[in-house]
Amino acid sequence: MKKILLLFLFSFTINAQEIALLKYNGGGDWYGNPTSLPNLIKFCNQNINTKIKSKPATVEPGSSDLFSYPFVHLTGHGNVVFNDNEIQNLRNYLTSGGFLHIDDNYGMNKYIRKEIKKIFPNNELVEIPPTHKIFQGPFSFPNGIPKIHEHDKQKPQAFGIFIEGRLVLVYTFETDLGDGWEDEEVHNNPKEVREKALKMGANLVHYVFVN
Template sequence: MKRVAQFLIISLICVHINAQDIAVLKYKGGGDWYSNPTALPNLISFCNERINTKIKSKPETVEVGSSDIFQYPFIHMTGHGNVFFSDEDAENLRNYLISGGFLHIDDNYGMQPFITKELKKVFPDLDLIELPKDHPIFNSAFSFKNGLPKIHEHDGKRPQAFGLFYEGRLVLLFTYECDLGDGWEDQVVHNDPEDVREKALQMGANIVKYAFEN
């Protein structure tokens, strides 16, 4: 009963705190949660300029098992390798998502087998579902008629966007074989052409706008 009461209090608070801020999710398992350090600051700058958000320019870092995650309506997660959620981490993340939070997981290459397993700890009865091309997230600010754009080539697979839906609401987006975060980084990091970076930033803005408004 005490844990339920604490969850309800946190849920009520999180609606009002940092209404348009973003945080990076720090997780266990040895994966490089800290990769793409220039990505989110660049995405934030793009969103503030192009879709009129008021996001703080420097994203905070929050641990998956911390109550601090409830202060942010949007959390971004990335990496290349292993991910591990303890039971407490999974419960905290579940409570965050069902109380209105949104998690974007961007596979930076090699993350997929680990994160899909750990998400079963968070929502044992839910499966990742591929979003159709006409899902509103692909048109919330900029139009992507073909769905998720391809930013970086790895294994020759098509880019895919998967979602977890809780009671009809998209609470988690997993972008795979796309590497949006690499496209958000400073141009000198990956030497991506400007049109590719623009696509990545536009799709990122779509995700942010959708998360803030739904």
């Protein structure tokens, strides 16, 4: 574990201002919402003083390159499957300082929960309270995760995995932040809705890069 942690810290120093999109197997469209991360990065660089590279990287869950990125994003519709090597690599990454944001773009819920349980069989995926740091700043969300895009008329929720008090994984459900990050013409979301989504995304980035 010490070797893994040192590897992560070394990679983090080199690539501390990069975000990656997770390319997974299983048939789900991991490449969905192509304009989301570039727009989120631009918003963060302009509003919370980050200096993230404008083009997000793409990384596979079983790759050692995973340890080069302090923030990794996963999205899509439908099935997600991690093999044993990928599960171990993701567990090592997350317990060594990494962070994974999973955003259900619709239809992912029943699949991703099984895979999260494989990564952390002894840790419960719990709802994150509105009092947590990710909802406090730099933008305030006193009621927790905002509703961005309607799926099944359920309330928006943010779930997390905590390791020794550190939030290492956030799963956003029935909110679809990524749709709000996309170019305006993709979903025709009102400006205030897109801004709300970008601000919540910026809070996640801030939590990883600043806290």
